[in-house]
């Protein structure tokens with residue numbers, strides 16, 4: 001077995017403020033291998049973004065803090081790194097693409113100057129060389145006429161071009177891993193498809209790995225190699241996309257797949273999951289999905305299930321769909 005590029009083990013992240021103490025992300029374990037796309041899916045509020053942010057120590061701390069576990073990258077635990085060490089890793093080793101490019105790009109600076117400063121923050125190169133790297137990254141991100149975009153300000157870019165500029169910003173220092181948090185949610189479907197194609201091509205051309213957070217199971221099916229399904233701060237199912245789609249085992253995964261529209265199916269074939277995700281401060285004692293689950297048994301309400309290996313997939317459930 002080869003060593004994974006990133007190994008998150010038993011990671012918990014919680015709120016600790018003013019006498020309040022509860023965990024939001026709970027005992028998350030996952031790996032990202034070299035040259036693969038791992039998708040993280042789950043309904044809104046399941047802790048996908050917080051998991052991603054805490055990997056890079058970008059969570060709002062305080063009031064949030066990592067309360068347990070490790071994030072091993074390149075042989076060392078990122079949880080134990082200093083702020084300065086993390087600044088060295090962010091961008092150059094692991095880069096993040098955020099959902100909303102407009103709030104991530106500073107309106108006062110041209111795209112070119114943002115990219116050049118990002119290059120020079122990590123690489124000891126002249127301004128000319130940094131410009132060349134920045135222009136290449138814009139082209140690599142699929143931007144036509146990079147020279148023109150280089151001189152433009154964020155407000156001059158369309159949503160699709162801004163998102164590509166964010167990808168370019170993530171690429172300038174050739175990271176080994178990109179964490180993309182809903183990189184295409186705000187875009188129309190055509191542009192969404194182009195951006196995802198670009199990410200997939202970059203994975204192949206550069207041998208990079210991508211952790212892709214998305215709500216969209218169609219996106220998962222078309223671009224990801226493996227997937228982790230999150231529910232109420234926990235990973236409830238994880239495995240190869242082909243295995244999970246062919247035979248989902250956690251009732252939540254079955255529910256998510258049942259809520260996806262299919263061509264030719266009527267609206268009545270769409271089965272929404274009843275109820276809602278519990279808030280992190282109101283989690284039940286047993287399985288967090290028990291109240292919404294059609295397969296609930298007594299033990300689900302009494303004890304929290306561990307994640308266990310079933311065939312090629314890992315599942316956190318006492319009564320999985322077999």
Ligand SMILES: Nc1ncnc2c1ncn2[C@@H]1O[C@H](COP(=O)(O)OP(=O)(O)OP(=O)(O)O)[C@@H](O)[C@H]1O
Pocket residue numbers: 015024042043044045046047048049050051060063064215279280
């Ligand atoms: N700074 C914070 N302080 C307190 N609670 C927070 C903070 N950030 C996130 N949370 C809580 O953590 C939980 C998980 O949030 P997170 O943003 O990770 O969800 P998500 O799965 O990314 O959802 P979405 O799909 O909507 O982006 C939510 O209940 C949220 O309210």
Ligand SMILES: [Mg+2]
Pocket residue numbers: 048049050181
């Ligand atoms: Mg999110």
